[in-house]
Amino acid sequence: MDLRQGTGLRKLGKTADEFQQDLLSNLFYRRGTTVESASARDAYETLSLTVRDRLAERRARTAAAHYASNPRWVYYLSAEYLLGAQLEQNLLYSGTGDLAAEAVKALGFSLEDLEDLDVEPGLGNGGLGRLAACLVDSLATRDIPAVGYGIRYDLGIFRQIITENGQTELPDDWAFHGNPWEFPAPDDRQAVGFYGHTEPIPGSETRKIWVPGEIVLGEPSHMLVPGYGTETVNIVRLWSAKASEASFDLSRFSAGQYAEAVQEAVRAENISKVLYPDDSTELGRELRLKQQYFLVSCSLRDIVRRFRLRNEGWDTFAEKTVIQLNDTHPTIAIPELMRLLVDEYELEWDRAWEITRKTFAYTCHTLLPEALETWPVRMFEKLLPRHLEIIYLINMLFLREVEARFPGDHDRLRRMSIIGEEGERRVRMAHLAVVGTEAVNGVAELHSKLLRETVLDDFAELWPAKFQNVTNGVSPRRFIKIANPRLSDLITEGLGGEGWLRDLDRLAELEHLAGDASFAERWQSIKRANKVDLGLGDPDSLTDVMIKRFHEYKRQQLKLLHVITLYHRIRANPGGDWIPRTILFAGKAAPAYHAAKDIIRLIATVAARIEADPVVSPYLKVVFPSNYNVTLAERIIPAADLSEQISLAGKEASGTGNMKLALNGAITIGTLDGANIEIRARVGAENFFLFGMDAYQAAQTRINGYDPRHFYEHDAELRAALDTLASGIFGDVGHRVAGSLLGWDEYLTLADYRGYIEAQEEVERAWREPARWTRMSILNTAHSGFFSADRTVADYAARIWRVAPVPVQHED
Numbered sequence: 001m002d003l004r005q006g007t008g009l010r011k012l013g014k015t016a017d018e019f020q021q022d023l024l025s026n027l028f029y030r031r032g033t034t035v036e037s038a039s040a041r042d043a044y045e046t047l048s049l050t051v052r053d054r055l056a057e058r059r060a061r062t063a064a065a066h067y068a069s070n071p072r073w074v075y076y077l078s079a080e081y082l083l084g085a086q087l088e089q090n091l092l093y094s095g096t097g098d099l100a101a102e103a104v105k106a107l108g109f110s111l112e113d114l115e116d117l118d119v120e121p122g123l124g125n126g127g128l129g130r131l132a133a134c135l136v137d138s139l140a141t142r143d144i145p146a147v148g149y150g151i152r153y154d155l156g157i158f159r160q161i162i163t164e165n166g167q168t169e170l171p172d173d174w175a176f177h178g179n180p181w182e183f184p185a186p187d188d189r190q191a192v193g194f195y196g197h198t199e200p201i202p203g204s205e206t207r208k209i210w211v212p213g214e215i216v217l218g219e220p221s222h223m224l225v226p227g228y229g230t231e232t233v234n235i236v237r238l239w240s241a242k243a244s245e246a247s248f249d250l251s252r253f254s255a256g257q258y259a260e261a262v263q264e265a266v267r268a269e270n271i272s273k274v275l276y277p278d279d280s281t282e283l284g285r286e287l288r289l290k291q292q293y294f295l296v297s298c299s300l301r302d303i304v305r306r307f308r309l310r311n312e313g314w315d316t317f318a319e320k321t322v323i324q325l326n327d328t329h330p331t332i333a334i335p336e337l338m339r340l341l342v343d344e345y346e347l348e349w350d351r352a353w354e355i356t357r358k359t360f361a362y363t364c365h366t367l368l369p370e371a372l373e374t375w376p377v378r379m380f381e382k383l384l385p386r387h388l389e390i391i392y393l394i395n396m397l398f399l400r401e402v403e404a405r406f407p408g409d410h411d412r413l414r415r416m417s418i419i420g421e422e423g424e425r426r427v428r429m430a431h432l433a434v435v436g437t438e439a440v441n442g443v444a445e446l447h448s449k450l451l452r453e454t455v456l457d458d459f460a461e462l463w464p465a466k467f468q469n470v471t472n473g474v475s476p477r478r479f480i481k482i483a484n485p486r487l488s489d490l491i492t493e494g495l496g497g498e499g500w501l502r503d504l505d506r507l508a509e510l511e512h513l514a515g516d517a518s519f520a521e522r523w524q525s526i527k528r529a530n531k532v533d534l535g536l537g538d539p540d541s542l543t544d545v546m547i548k549r550f551h552e553y554k555r556q557q558l559k560l561l562h563v564i565t566l567y568h569r570i571r572a573n574p575g576g577d578w579i580p581r582t583i584l585f586a587g588k589a590a591p592a593y594h595a596a597k598d599i600i601r602l603i604a605t606v607a608a609r610i611e612a613d614p615v616v617s618p619y620l621k622v623v624f625p626s627n628y629n630v631t632l633a634e635r636i637i638p639a640a641d642l643s644e645q646i647s648l649a650g651k652e653a654s655g656t657g658n659m660k661l662a663l664n665g666a667i668t669i670g671t672l673d674g675a676n677i678e679i680r681a682r683v684g685a686e687n688f689f690l691f692g693m694d695a696y697q698a699a700q701t702r703i704n705g706y707d708p709r710h711f712y713e714h715d716a717e718l719r720a721a722l723d724t725l726a727s728g729i730f731g732d733v734g735h736r737v738a739g740s741l742l743g744w745d746e747y748l749t750l751a752d753y754r755g756y757i758e759a760q761e762e763v764e765r766a767w768r769e770p771a772r773w774t775r776m777s778i779l780n781t782a783h784s785g786f787f788s789a790d791r792t793v794a795d796y797a798a799r800i801w802r803v804a805p806v807p808v809q810h811e812d
């Protein structure tokens with residue numbers, strides 16, 4: 001199939017000469033400059049366009065194949081996407097890396113120079129946003145027809161600067177220089193209503209007219225999402241808020257009231273202005289709810305539009321469409337689809353409800369009660385009056401169902417209601433998400449189990465078959481092939497080909513090489529070379545990394561207690577046989593999360609103190625690079641020896657950094673939390689440093705009445721560490737952190753301290769035997785193939801989506 005046939009367009013060339021020609025043509029005609037005057041940025045933009053052209057051609061073939069087969073589609077709705085840098089990925093996925101390197105040389109630049117100009121779109125906070133990016137990658141790799149929908153925030157996750165004063169935040173104007181990877185599609189613009197009131201329709205009980213008080217436009221653009229080793233190119237479609245022409249007040253402008261003239265337009269466009277920088281905590285702000293509805297309303301209309309291009313009526317909608325809700329953030333899609341079907345398309349309520357329930361599926365990503373979104377009824381009523389009415393009706397019918405199953409159980413009705421009546425009445429989005437979907441999944445075995453047993457136990461009792469597990473995964477292309485080219489080459493050599501990049505279970509064949517001394521030696525020297533590249537500490541030291549968002553449940557404070565303990569031990573015995581360690585922290589804290597920011601600041605202060613200490617600094621170095629993001633993760637992960645996954649058991653839904661690190665041969669020190677459990681089961685208990693309470697013991701400890709002071713009083717080393725923190729040498733912040741640990745210690749840090757220290761001693765014993773360590777490292781990589789996002793997508797496809805791949809033909 002050649003889509004250019006009859007168009008007069010020529011095929012894009014595959015030779016170096018042709019690539020070069022295209023590059024020069026793009027430089028001249030699209031960038032409007034010449035070889036003589038091309039800046040690095042000109043070269044970057046031009047190269048990006050030239051690579052993008054190759055993918056655009058595959059995209060056209062993909063769209064044609066999808067159109068022809070009218071398949072069942074997956075629509076992934078997510079408030080966040082952390083896509084990572086695009087150039088290197090797209091060079092890899094389009095197979096043009098070598099051509100590009102040669103061609104840009106002719107412009108006087110190296111590929112590395114140009115990659116430095118490639119800014120990652122930071123449209124997410126952490127794990128949830130990065131997971132969305134890994135899943136869309138794997139959807140394309142598995143040839144599944146899919147679109148990811150999201151918001152094109154003008155400002156992404158803040159830029160972080162770390163100093164001894166802790167974290168400061170700066171705006172991230174990621175597209176300041178433009179974004180060559182994006183295709184605007186203004187024709188697919190949608191109008192979104194907010195506020196206003198509803199009016200009854202005479203003669204109809206369920207239908208209403210909603211008269212919004214404000215209309216904002218959503219303008220889409222899309223980024224290409226190529227599959228690896230296949231022809232499919234899917235898209236992520238991102239919505240920008242735009243004021244309508246009418247919102248500019250020309251008469252005020254003419255009267256010199258410039259600010260007032262644009263006031264309404266500014267308000268409208270603020271909807272997609274900035275990503276909320278909180279991570280797994282509920283944020284009760286009207287603008288956030290507006291963002292959620294904006295995403296949902298634009299995306300659903302687009303989904304319906306696409307469906308109607310190929311189908312008539314509504315009978316096949318749920319058959320052709322599955323909409324995956326990435327946590328509760330897009331859950332208003334449930335009442336919104338009801339509103340479209342009932343009010344606008346005039347379907348009967350029951351039929352609309354059947355379609356809606358069959359269309360949606362919900363992934364829950366947390367167990368933290370404070371992360372389960374709820375919205376004040378009063379806010380909902382003002383912003384989305386029609387949706388609140390629909391939610392009330394959904395809830396009434398749902399509670400009837402519960403009452404029929406459990407007659408007279410009023411407490412159960414209260415617990416399960418979509419409306420929470422304790423204190424201010426609130427809409428419980430997780431309940432709405434469970435009620436309005438066909439499948440609900442957690443993101444790791446333990447997490448899914450705890451969802452069924454605790455947070456959503458009543459729902460699991462009512463609908464046991466609805467609850468599933470789909471363990472998270474990560475992209476092996478981005479997190480091994482691109483991030484760790486040396487290791488990739490060695491693996492490819494060891495396995496005799498690159499097939500593992502699409503079939504990660506093949507890594508298991510490395511097991512045979514784990515005992516091969518020369519292979520092991522090369523493995524070790526690669527780790528060392530990656531540390532040299534990272535440049536953050538002695539490459540021969542044990543590189544101990546804790547890279548993730550700052551949150552008390554993740555327990556960076558426990559790691560800090562370990563640092564202070566090492567500090568004390570070295571000071572007490574300066575001549576000891578200490579293992580040099582580089583401890584690397586990286587991650588952001590929500591700007592309003594003061595306790596987390598205190599921990600960052602304390603780490604930075606302790607790091608400086610250690611640095612200045614001539615006795616300790618030869619053995620212990622604490623580094624905290626600023627602005628952890630996907631790009632920085634790709635540099636740190638390949639250099640890590642030890643992976644810190646030390647959350648309180650029962651709190652981390654899954655973790656995905658744990659998987660990336662294990663795949664790159666870091667050995668985990670961790671609790672029985674989230675996906676750690678599955679990592680340990682696969683890599684083997686002897687290749688994993690386990691410590692701490694399990695989730696049930698942790699819950700029991702709380703029930704029994706936890707007293708952190710007990711541990712303080714009975715463990716001299718712990719006492720010394722906390723006393724040092726509180727002594728004043730680290731200022732107020734040391735006081736506050738120690739005070740919180742001794743006062744209530746929400747995440748049972750002190751209870752796990754001794755076990756953690758002992759596990760770290762075990763780490764040191766293993767490190768003293770380099771051959772043993774290297775073998776453990778190789779076995780971690782070998783047995784982590786399960787954690788490919790390709791497997792995750794296959795699980796979703798089989799258990800939840802029931803979709804089949806649609807292959808896209810090669811170009812003739």
Ligand code: GPV
Pocket residue numbers: 125126127128129131278279280281327365366371443472652653654655656674
């Ligand atoms: I809810 N997660 C996140 O990054 N942001 C959120 O708002 C919520 C969850 C994370 C979980 O904390 C991780 O355990 C998990 O690995 C990740 O989502 C992807 O599932």
